[in-house]
Amino acid sequence: MERCPTCNAKYTGKRICHRCKSDLGLLLDTEQEAGEYLEKAMSAFAEKDFNQMFLHAKRACALQRTPEAARVLACASLLVNKFDMAMNHWSFASHHDK
Ligand SMILES: [Zn+2]
Known part of the structure; x- marks a missing residue:
């Protein structure tokens, strides 16, 4: 996350937005969890366990559909x-890539 989704203030690494006091904690947890699933997907790929890779990538994408997660999936x-x-x-990944 680079910006607060509520007020668009720059994200400073805190769980509460410094400007609008939005609770970003849940979002951060989701983001982190999605990242962990993505890592699991990548290590399953390294082990050529494609079914596991698919399951982990699907979870990562369900939590947070970033272009990166979409591409792995x-x-x-x-x-x-x-x-x-x-x-x-x-096509989601291609359309949402910067
Ligand atoms: Zn904010």
């Missing part, structure tokens, strides 16, 4: 022969 979908899903997530 697209690759994982391909590897488990879910071609429609691969296409969906890949």
Whole structure:
């Protein structure tokens, strides 16, 4: 997270937004959890366990659908022969990439 989703103030690393006092804690937890699933997906990929990779990537994407998570999920979908899903997530990633 780079900015507060409520008021768009720059995120300073605190769990409460310094400007609007929004509680960012839950969001941070979600973000962190999504990151952990993404890491698990990548290590499953390294072990060529594509079903596990797919499951972890799907969880990461459900928590936080970033272009990065969508891309990992697209690759994982391909590897488990879910071609429609691969296409969906890949196009999401391409459209939302900076
Ligand atoms: Zn704020």
